[in-house]
Amino acid sequence: MTDPAASSGIHPSPGMPDPLIALDHVTKRFPGVVANDQVSVAIWPGEVHVLLGENGAGKSTLVGMLSGIQQPDDGGILIEGREVSIDTPATALSLGIGTVFQHAMLVPSLTVAENMALGGKAWTRPDRQGIRRDMDKVCTDLGITIDPHARVGSLSLGEQQQVEIVRAVLRHSRVLILDEATAMLTPKGAQELGALMRRLVARGLAVIFITHKLNEAVEFGDRITVLRLGRKVGEIAPDRLRTLGSEAVTAEILRLMFGSHVVGADTGGRRRPTPTGETVLALSAIDVPDESVPVRGVDLTIRSGEILGVAGIDGNGQKQLAEAIAGQRRLGAGTIRLAGVAIETLSVADRRRLGLRYVTDDRLNEGTVGSFPIALNLVLKQVGEEPFWFRGVQRSAPIADHARRLVSEFDVRTPGVETAIGKLSGGNIQKALLARELSGEARVVIFAKPTYGLDVQNIRATRQRIRDAAERGCAVMLISTDLEEILELSDRIAVMDQGRVVGVVDNDADARSRVGALMSGAHR
């Protein structure tokens, strides 16, 4: 496996043709970090090549260099053996490299066909009919349906991704890069994308599939390259991938991704006996007005030391409920009692002072101010309070001390506490958020999709934080769309559907099937 010739993959055995694309010892540095360090990867036609790595492993930088957004500082890129310089996205396109970015690169206010026409000769009329014909053909070949005249903004993220794939095929791309393409998709959408990748490589394209999800890498990939901290730490070739079973491959990848210490299955498992502490959070007859999903008649209680899972398909009122408890939304009706004290009329800050904490799922917009340093983000909810402020004047020393303590306690990987938080990876931003919300006198913590978009290691760390919070006696509400997560952590599970709590079940042996039935609307 670690045989250098095999793992570099760049110099094939004599007689084999050159790879379609070869990255030859490319290095890319950003201020303070080496994003890619001497990485060599070869891309072959007819293969799904998975680039696997944690957040911050350097996957996106590699994609950036292939798609013309960034240029390597050292090393070269070869296409069919010829050295090329991909200095703009336009060059990448003309070289046959199509990229589907994590965040759709489509103009929401234009239609699908108009987006396809983008980049045509300035003074000519966009050939909407011609594009429609070509699109229909490619769509039929690939087995997907897209209305060319639909406005992109009205399409789901999965559909937008399909539009981008069709566009890349229409532009005669020979290599298609899918950057974290499944991050925004439902499990079913991810499966469909996997099937679509198979049809694309069957047409002779090369697909580069970037992911941090192990199961997808094993399931969809023909060849897997593992990146870690900017270095390539291993490659699993197609024949080896086939001969090893999926379990052996998984074990090997884990070893490559996380070093020698094996990250086995969770040791936590089902939790201790049902907590019998006193009720800390009591919601009764809560109504939350909302245009799309009004929340109605929610009654829930959470005891000290208890984790109440809130399951349900995304967008069934979970967010509205969480924001209403946190004080960010007005209640239509009902009462919220925190240790017996009615808090529904209190402000966000007053609720926080009483020990209510809310970890939002919207880390970038609602949770943090990207351009502020980490230190300030960590006291964002205590602005004006001593010891960080004294008579309205900000005191940097206590703020920095506080930040240094939390950064080390919560293992936030950052160059320093003065670094703008927006420059950190998603996993580290989440750690900082957890540090802010879990420090101090927390009594009730609401987690909204706490592990969304994180890599394996950060998911484990976050789940441990949630368990620890409950161990310390907090009442925990865990809102998640990941049923496994709910089943792993919760004591009881409430299921939300269309703004109502449609059932609360104990997390026992047949919880999975009962929760599943409630989620799918069997109660209706």
Place this chain on the structure above:
Amino acid sequence: MSALFTEAFLTALILGAVTAGIPLMLAGLGEQISEKAGVLNIGIEGMMLIGAYTGFLVAYFTGSIWLGFFSGSLGGMAVASLMALFCVRLGLSQIVIGIALTLGAEGLTALLHHFQFSQSYPRLEAVESLAIPGLSALPVIGPALFDRPPIIYLAIAAVAVTAWVFRSTNLGLALQAAGDKPAALDAAGVDVIAVRTGAVLTTGLLAGLGGAFMAEVGAGIFVPFMTNGAGFIGIVLAMLARGRPLWVLLGALLFGACLSATTALQVAGVDIPTDVIQMLPFAAVLAILVVFGRRASLPPALGSHYVRGAR
């Protein structure tokens, strides 16, 4: 009041509405192009003022109004090229640079004008009109709309051309993409900076022409600060029109009518203090903003500098 809506009154009102509305329309149209491409062009007032000054100067010394219009447009473009350099290329704040350009243009034109014409205030001759056969014989709208200087017909043609570009060309798509999601345009292989630069220069051209029109057709004279907020009204028009050039034209005529009501009401012999009448256009702006302001819509990437690959 029954005598108010006489033929003479209506003719004067529409005539004045067009004369006062055309510069607003050119400014609004130009602003709309910039905004569509994602550049909030606050310097447009300065572009108009430089356009008015150079237009007047050239027309005065050469005796050719067409050379005046041409150099007015160039003057506007010259200011716009500063905007393009500082904001589109170098990524400085569009608002700060816009304000600086407007203030700079105000000071510069006032100063130069003072040096040159401190003794006398020369006037240009009235601009000759071009009667459109048949239509110009119609009552009221004939003299008001169809027996006018040809530059007016050209300005209105610019609305049609802009509408065509927006709706029916790849350039229109590129402009919209530059204001809505520049990264997508870049990924499609189009140079965002080039598209935005082109849009800003076109804004300068139209605003400069609007200024030259004010000096040559509207007033026949250059007076310091003569644009008097026309560029800002253009910005309002562009926002309210939500990307539709025709709405800019209609809005400009409405504002123009308010501005010209003074003359028309005098023609009608209505006895209202002129101070009240002069407040009318500004009251109208306020009223329209109150009523329609919330419907104004702006492209998502407006005002933000595009840097490839930045996060």
